Amino acid sequence: GAVVSQHPSWVICKSGTSVKIECRSLDFQATTMFWYRQFPKQSLMLMATSNEGSKATYEQGVEKDKFLINHASLTLSTLTVTSAHPEDSSFYICSAREGGRGPGQPQHFGDGTRLSIL
Amino acid sequence: AQTVTQSQPEMSVQEAETVTLSCTYDTSESDYYLFWYKQPPSRQMILVIRQEAYKQQNATENRFSVNFQKAAKSFSLKISDSQLGDAAMYFCAYRTRNAGNMLTFGGGTRLMVKP
Numbered sequence: 415g416a417v418v419s420q421h422p423s424w425v426i427c428k429s430g431t432s433v434k435i436e437c438r439s440l441d442f443q444a445t446t447m448f449w450y451r452q453f454p455k456q457s458l459m460l461m462a463t464s465n466e467g468s469k470a471t472y473e474q475g476v477e478k479d480k481f482l483i484n485h486a487s488l489t490l491s492t493l494t495v496t497s498a499h500p501e502d503s504s505f506y507i508c509s510a511r512e513g514g515r516g517p518g519q520p521q522h523f524g525d526g527t528r529l530s531i532l
Numbered sequence: 533a534q535t536v537t538q539s540q541p542e543m544s545v546q547e548a549e550t551v552t553l554s555c556t557y558d559t560s561e562s563d564y565y566l567f568w569y570k571q572p573p574s575r576q577m578i579l580v581i582r583q584e585a586y587k588q589q590n591a592t593e594n595r596f597s598v599n600f601q602k603a604a605k606s607f608s609l610k611i612s613d614s615q616l617g618d619a620a621m622y623f624c625a626y627r628t629r630n631a632g633n634m635l636t637f638g639g640g641t642r643l644m645v646k647p
Contacts, residue, residue, distance in 0.1 A: 448634060457623060457637045458577075505575060511633065521627075521635060523577035 416442050418510045420524025428532055429500060435493045435527045437508030443488040444510035449481075452505040452526075461506075464491050498531045505529070534559045536626050538638035545614045546646050552599075553609045553641045555624030562586075564628040566600065566607045567635070572620040580622070583607065611643075619645045 417440040425433055437447055446465050450458040464470040464485035472478050480502075482494040491510075495502050507526040511519050535558045545551035557566070568580040583591045583600050590598050595615075599608045611618055624638040 446633065452575075455642075457639045460634055460636075463634055507575075507577065509577075509635070519633075520579075525574070525576050 416440075416510075416512060416520060416522045418444075418508065418522045418524040420508050420527055422527060423525060424528045424530075426530045426532065427498065430497055433495045433498055433529060435495075435506055435508070435529075437491045437493070437510065437524050439489045439510040439512075439522070442510075442512045444491075444512065445488065446511045447485055447491040448509040448511075448521075449483060449491075449493050450507045450509065452507060454505075458507060461493075495529065498529070500531045503529055503531045534561075534626055534628065534636050536624055536636050536638035538622075538624055538641050540641045541639070542642045542644065544644045544646060545611070547614055547616060549614055550610060550612045551614055551643065553611075553622050553624075553643065555607045555609070555638055557605050557607065557624070557626050557638075559605070559626065559628065561628045564626060566598075567625040567627070568596070568598070568607075568609045569623045569625060569637075570618075570620045571623065571640075572617075577623075581609065614645050616645050616647060619643055 419438045421436045449461045452458050461476045462470045462472045464483045466485050466488050470483035485491040508524045511521045537556045564585045567582045570578045570580050581593045581596050595612045597610045621640045623640050625635045627635050
């Protein structure tokens with residue numbers, strides 16, 4: 415089946431550094447990718463929706479300048495957490511939807527990235 | 533705005549028994565899909581089952597089936613012959629053609645399976 419590769423799976427870094435997370439659709443073209451954040455024992459919260467070649471649409475309360483999203487190709491989207499601080503520590507999950515805009519188009523998830531800011 | 537509610541934070545079932553997880557949603561749309569995702573301790577999101585709103589027949593996938601009540605906006609998941617590997621967080625999710633086709637998730641239900 416369709417595979418979404420998310421890298422890295424776990425990253426630990428110092429406060430103030432920037433961290434880039436990659437999300438790749440390996441065997442399909444993803445016109446739309448989604449970035450979620452998940453706190454322990456909580457549900458997935460949508461951060462932003464990115465469409466290839468256009469600016470990402472951020473959910474209310476998500477800082478655009480803090481979480482930079484780039485969807486430069488049909489198979490790659492990146493999330494950069496800029497000047498990360500301990501409160502940015504969380505589990506980040508990307509999801510990619512196969513081509514087409516229907517609500518039934520399959521949506522596939524990466525394995526997530528555990529981000530720990532010291 | 534669409535909302536998805538899972539009223540059971542935790543559920544427990546004996547191995548080989550049947551358990552039902554509840555989900556209700558609120559929408560004014562008519563064209564939408566409903567999903568159940570499983571998230572084991574590995575935290576990978578696994579699609580369990582999906583239901584098209586325009587289909588009256590309840591979806592089934594092996595030991596997993598749903599009870600879709602469109603008028604009541606209810607979408608429960610039944611797991612038959614529960615196995616130890618079914619232990620996980622289960623998320624109900626909703627998606628419509630509008631609003632960017634994003635998935636809206638419920639708060640999740642943690643399912644424990646007792647041997």
